[in-house]
Every structure is written in structure tokens, then in C-alpha cells.
Amino acid sequence: MPCVVVDGRRVEWDELGRMLMTFEGWQFKLELCDPSDEI
Known part of the structure; x- marks a missing residue:
């Protein structure tokens, strides 16, 4: 599953x-x- 990185921090999709x-x-x-x- 692709990941999301926000400001250098990995974030789960529901958290995004x-x-x-x-x-x-x-x-x-x-x-x-x-x-x-x-x-």
C-alpha cells in the first residue's frame, strides 16, 4: 500500500x-x- 508522508512524517490514510x-x-x-x- 502506498504511504503518505507529511512534513517528513509517515501518516496513515485515515489520519490524513x-x-x-x-x-x-x-x-x-x-x-x-x-x-x-x-x-
Whole structure:
């Protein structure tokens, strides 16, 4: 299962959903990266 990393911290999908609901109405950037690429 793909993982989600927020500010360098691994986050479970349900936790990400709760985080997004807390900041409803705010903008955020979703970036999909290949693990072999440098960030």
C-alpha cells in the first residue's frame, strides 16, 4: 500500500483524512514523487 508522508512524517490514510477535515477551506499541495527521484 502506498504511504503518505507529511512534513517528513509517515501518516496513515485515515489520519490524513482527519487532518484535511480539520483544515477545511484551506489550500494544500499534493505532490506525487517517485521514491528513486531526489526531492
